[in-house]
Amino acid sequence: MNLILMGPPGAGKGTQSQLLSERFKIPQVSTGDILRTNVREKTRIGQKARAYMDRGALVPDDLVVEMVSERLGDADCSRGFILDGFPRNARQAEELERTLLRGGKAIDAVIGIEVERRELVRRLAGRRVCRKCAAAYNIIFNPPVNMDTCNKCGGELYQRDDDREETIEARLRVYEEETLPVTEYYRGKGLYGGINGIGIIDRITESIIEAIEERRGNIKVAD
C-alpha cells in the first residue's frame, strides 16, 4: 500500500505515520526526519537544508526530490510506504508521480489530517521530540512519563528549533500557500480523503484506516 499523509505542521502526521507503519508493516518516509538527521550529521544535504528549515521555509525541491526517490528505491519500500511531509508543493507532486511511474507504482490513497490553525499553534509550541527515535510528545496533551525522556526508547526529548513561535507562523503560511493546493490536486484524482485530526490518537488512526478503505476498497495487510 502506497500512502501519503498530508496536513499542516502539527496535525499529527508523524504520530499517525508511525502508528500506521507498525500496523501495516510498511516504512514511514518522513522528509522532515530525514532532513533533520542530515542536519545533525552535517552531510552535504544537511548543510544546504539547515537555513531553510530554521526559518520555516521549504528546502529546495531538487534536494528533497532526490532524497525521496532514493529512499523509495530501498528494498523495504517495495511492499509499500507511508509518505509523511512529502509532497509539499505542486512540483514535488509531479516529480513523485514520475518517480513512481518509472518503478511501475502508484499512490493508493492520500489522507489529509485536518486541524484548525489555533489548535496547531498550541500543539507545535508544546511539542517535544525524541532525539533517538523521533517519537513526538506534547507537554500538555500527550506528556511523556518523565519530562525529558522518551517513553519508548529512553532517548532525550527536545524542542525543535522550528517549533518556536516566530517560525510556526512562517510554516503555517507555507502550508496554506504551497501545500494546500496539492490536496486539491489529489482530491481531483479521487485519491484524497480528509479526516478530523482532533481527538484521541487511536480514534484518529481508525478514521484514517476507514478513509483508506473507502479509497482502496480493501487493504492488504502485510503478514
Ligand code: AMP
Ligand atoms: P516537518 O518535520 O515535516 O515539519 O519538516 C520540517 C522542515 O523540513 C520543513 O519546515 C521544511 O523546512 C523541511 N521539509 C520537510 N519536508 C519537506 C519537503 N517535502 N519539501 C521541502 N522542505 C521540506
